[in-house]
Each structure stands twice: as structure tokens, then as C-alpha cells.
Amino acid sequence: MPQPLIERYREYIPLEPGDPIVSINEGSTPLVPAPRLSERIGANVFLKIEGANPTGSFKDRGMTVAVSRAKGRGAEAVICASTGNTAASAAAYAVRAGLTGAVIVPEGKIAIGKLAQALIHGARVIALEGNFDDALLIVRELAERHPIELVNSVNPYRIEGQKTAAFELIDELGGPPDALSIPVGNAGNVTAYWKGFQEWNTSPIMYGFQAAGSAPLVIGAPVAKPETIASAIRIGSPARWEEAMNAFNSSGGRVAAVTDEQILDAYSWLATNEAVFCEPSSAASVAGLLTHGLQTIDGMAKPETVVCVLTGHGLKDPDTALGTAPSVISCANSITAVEHAVFD
Numbered sequence: 024m025p026q027p028l029i030e031r032y033r034e035y036i037p038l039e040p041g042d043p044i045v046s047i048n049e050g051s052t053p054l055v056p057a058p059r060l061s062e063r064i065g066a067n068v069f070l071k072i073e074g075a076n077p078t079g080s081f082k083d084r085g086m087t088v089a090v091s092r093a094k095g096r097g098a099e100a101v102i103c104a105s106t107g108n109t110a111a112s113a114a115a116y117a118v119r120a121g122l123t124g125a126v127i128v129p130e131g132k133i134a135i136g137k138l139a140q141a142l143i144h145g146a147r148v149i150a151l152e153g154n155f156d157d158a159l160l161i162v163r164e165l166a167e168r169h170p171i172e173l174v175n176s177v178n179p180y181r182i183e184g185q186k187t188a189a190f191e192l193i194d195e196l197g198g199p200p201d202a203l204s205i206p207v208g209n210a211g212n213v214t215a216y217w218k219g220f221q222e223w224n225t226s227p228i229m230y231g232f233q234a235a236g237s238a239p240l241v242i243g244a245p246v247a248k249p250e251t252i253a254s255a256i257r258i259g260s261p262a263r264w265e266e267a268m269n270a271f272n273s274s275g276g277r278v279a280a281v282t283d284e285q286i287l288d289a290y291s292w293l294a295t296n297e298a299v300f301c302e303p304s305s306a307a308s309v310a311g312l313l314t315h316g317l318q319t320i321d322g323m324a325k326p327e328t329v330v331c332v333l334t335g336h337g338l339k340d341p342d343t344a345l346g347t348a349p350s351v352i353s354c355a356n357s358i359t360a361v362e363h364a365v366f367d
């Protein structure tokens with residue numbers, strides 16, 4: 024039986040004794056060897072398939088803990104600002120907990136699958152005439168004024184849940200990888216992995232990648248109007264800025280940028296070479312390694328085992344897939360026509 028991650032890692036998760044476990048059996052996601060990518064990178068590369076979580080992204084790891092605590096504390100509603108996946112996850116876990124869910128998303132800037140999820144789970148979905156950073160400011164204020172639980176990654180329980188992905192890597196590889204490669208948006212996930220690794224006294228090299236049009240950590244200043252096709256990392260003012268920079272610096276890693284073109288190349292390449300269909304944002308972790316290589320600081324050994332975190336499922340964003348892949352071949356209703364279509 025699949026185990027909720029709160030049960031699998033109970034002693035490391037600071038829930039209160041009376042808190043219920045609000046779960047859809049998240050976590051324990053596949054770690055898939057990537058032979059072709061390994062060849063290109065010159066290391067033993069694995070893909071952590073976070074799209075295999077119940078709502079199709081790693082956000083479920085944090086949401087199970089945040090919503091369990093919210094329920095335990097007697098909250099009646101949860102709210103978040105979201106580029107899409109947090110909304111989908113919050114909506115689902117709110118249902119599981121019997122709470123009301125409200126999500127604020129940037130108007131027109133979220134992938135269609137994520138919107139469908141939030142709506143079908145019955146959350147109140149509010150499209151803000153603004154970007155993610157504006158939405159986060161507003162929900163932070165709302166959560167102060169009303170008895171509603173904020174479940175963005177500024178919520179410490181989100182980080183506590185998400186750190187279990189690092190535990191799983193250590194369990195499955197029999198030790199930490201030498202390096203981790205991860206897309207960075209609001210920087211909650213890199214913060215969580217680093218926390219998880221540190222709790223096991225390990226320090227893999229942390230490589231973080233941002234989209235070039237939305238790369239505040241690379242530039243060293245907030246970006247007022249972030250732009251990228253990778254909507255899940257379209258964030259100009261990361262909430263976990265210091266924690267993320269601490270992870271890169273103290274691990275001997277770095278944060279760097281990749282262009283949308285590099286992201287989409289990696290996205291298609293993974294689908295056609297490793298049979299893994301992830302979101303464009305997720306592919307930033309692979310694009311980063313392909314573009315920047317395994318850079319190390321002086322005196323550090325080159326990493327041999329590397330994990331790329333593929334944060335969300337490709338089906339979240341069918342529009343980008345259809346706009347990137349070759350088109351459908353129309354065909355007349357005859358055997359010869361089909362023969363030509365298949366074999367020519």
C-alpha cells in the first residue's frame with residue numbers, strides 16, 4: 024500500500040499530536056535513470072518525477088502537511104496565490120480536509136490543466152489583474168485580516184513536507200546524490216530540499232535554474248515584470264530569497280538562467296529521448312545542466328550522481344506541448360492514404 028508521506032517520515036515532520044493526516048497518498052515518486060541525458064551531461068543522471076504526485080506536481084508534498092496543520096488548528100478555509108500548481112493542490116487537499124479553498128491566480132498566465140484542476144475541485148478561483156508577486160502580497164494581507172490559512176510556501180509546513188523529497192533520494196540512492204538540479208521560482212522547493220539534506224547531515228551541490236526573463240536571483244534584484252513561457256517559475260520577487268542563496272552558496276553550487284528556447288528544447292528532448300513528459304518549468308532543471316554543465320568551485324570534485332527534479336507533469340500544459348511538437352497528419356479514409364501517412 025502506498026503510504027502518505029506524513030506517515031513515511033512522521034518523526035521528521037513537526038505536526039501536533041492531534042493533527043489529522045490529510046492525504047491523497049502523495050510522495051514516494053519514481054526516480055528514473057536517464058541514460059541518454061547521462062551521456063550528454065557526463066554524469067549518472069536521474070529524474071525525480073514529481074509529476075507522479077496526486078495532483079501532478081511536488082506542491083502536494085507541502086500541501087498535505089500545511090492542510091493537515093490547518094485542519095488540526097481548526098481552520099475552516101485555505102487560501103493561496105499561485106502560478107497554477109499550488110492552486111490545483113490546495114483545491115484538492117481542501118476537499119480532502121472538508122475545508123473551503125480560495126486561490127488567486129495571475130489572469131491569463133496559468134496553464135489550462137491547472138485551472139481545470141482548481142475549478143473541478145470546487146475552489147473559488149480568482150483571476151487577478153496582476154502577476155504572482157502582486158497576488159502573494161494580497162493573500163498575505165488577507166490571511167492577517169481573516170481566519171483563513173495561507174498555504175503558500177511562506178507557510179513553514181509546506182517546506183517541512185517538501186523536504187521529504189530529499190529524504191526519498193537518500194533512501195533510494197543509498198545516500199545523497201552528489202548534485203541536485205532544480206527549477207527556481209518562489210524558491211520554496213530549493214529551500215526544502217536543502218533543509219532535508221541538511222537534516223541528514225549531507226550537502227549535495229545545489230544547482231538552481233531560473234528563466235532568463237524571470238531571474239531575480241541571478242540578476243541580484245527583483246524583476247518587476249517577469250516573463251517566460253515557464254509559467255510556474257514566472258516570479259519576480261522570490262519569497263525564499265535568502266534561504267535559496269544560502270543553499271547555493273553553502274553547497275558550492277550556483278543559480279543561473281536559461282532562455283525559454285533552451286527550456287523548450289530540453290522539454291521536447293526529454294519527451295523524445297527519455298520518454299518523460301514534464302512541464303516547461305520542470306525542464307529548466309535539465310536545460311540548465313545542458314547549458315551550463317556541472318560547474319564546481321575550485322577544489323571540489325565533479326559530481327558523478329546528479330538528480331534533476333522534474334517538478335510537474337507535462338499534461339498540465341497541453342497548449343505548450345501542442346505548440347512545440349509536430350502537428351497531427353490528416354488523412355483520407357483509405358488504406359493507401361494511411362499507408363502513405365505512416366510510411367512516407
Ligand SMILES: *Cc1c(COP(=O)(O)O)cnc(C)c1O
Pocket residue numbers: 080081082108109176206207208209210211212213255256302304305334335336
Ligand atoms: C511551484 C513550481 C516550481 C517552482 O518552485 P518554487 O518552490 O516556487 O521555487 C517549479 N516547477 C513547477 C512545476 C512548480 O509547480
